[in-house]
Amino acid sequence: MGVNVFTMSGTVAIGSDHAGFLLKEALEDELVSGGYTVVDFGTDSEESCDYPDFGLAVAEAVSTGEAWRGVLVCGTGAGMAMVANKVPGVRAAACNEPYTAEYCRLHNDANVLTMGARIVDPQAAKRILHAFLDAEYEGEASRHERRLGKIRDVERKYMKEA
Numbered sequence: 001m002g003v004n005v006f007t008m009s010g011t012v013a014i015g016s017d018h019a020g021f022l023l024k025e026a027l028e029d030e031l032v033s034g035g036y037t038v039v040d041f042g043t044d045s046e047e048s049c050d051y052p053d054f055g056l057a058v059a060e061a062v063s064t065g066e067a068w069r070g071v072l073v074c075g076t077g078a079g080m081a082m083v084a085n086k087v088p089g090v091r092a093a094a095c096n097e098p099y100t101a102e103y104c105r106l107h108n109d110a111n112v113l114t115m116g117a118r119i120v121d122p123q124a125a126k127r128i129l130h131a132f133l134d135a136e137y138e139g140e141a142s143r144h145e146r147r148l149g150k151i152r153d154v155e156r157k158y159m160k161e162a
């Protein structure tokens with residue numbers, strides 16, 4: 001599987017389950033207003049569905065480079081982070097406040113943001129979204145890169161071709 005060979009800067013893949021649907025729609029509007037290209041992987045209603053289906057689709061879009069960043073919304077953000085982090089090259093962080101959203105970019109080079117629609121209201125979610133998208137990874141050749149290398153080592157140790 002190709003992993004982050006290139007990225008389409010500015011393209012954001014977004015997805016949710018039923019619990020995150022309304023917040024996902026609000027975040028999509030915010031992204032479009034901000035000039036981002038958005039690829040919406042669903043879900044398309046508040047009808048009950050399974051978060052791993054949508055988490056996988058968004059994570060694969062980021063892993064292959066179809067999207068620059070991913071945004072996933074479920075009830076808590078936890079389930080989406082769990083599934084997204086199974087996809088090689090994805091570093092998903094569940095962020096229900098802005099500090100984590102900023103620092104998971106600065107220190108962890110996170111490429112997928114997950115949030116909990118049952119935890120954050122739309123205004124707070126938009127602040128979290130901007131904190132994530134506006135922060136840049138502090139860089140290669142640093143202690144952070146050494147640590148990310150260790151995460152990649154773990155991924156390689158357990159990765160098997162499908």
Ligand code: RB5
Binds near residue numbers: 017051076
């Ligand atoms: C759905 O009820 C809920 O379990 C889901 O949205 C999510 O919070 C799982 O992590």
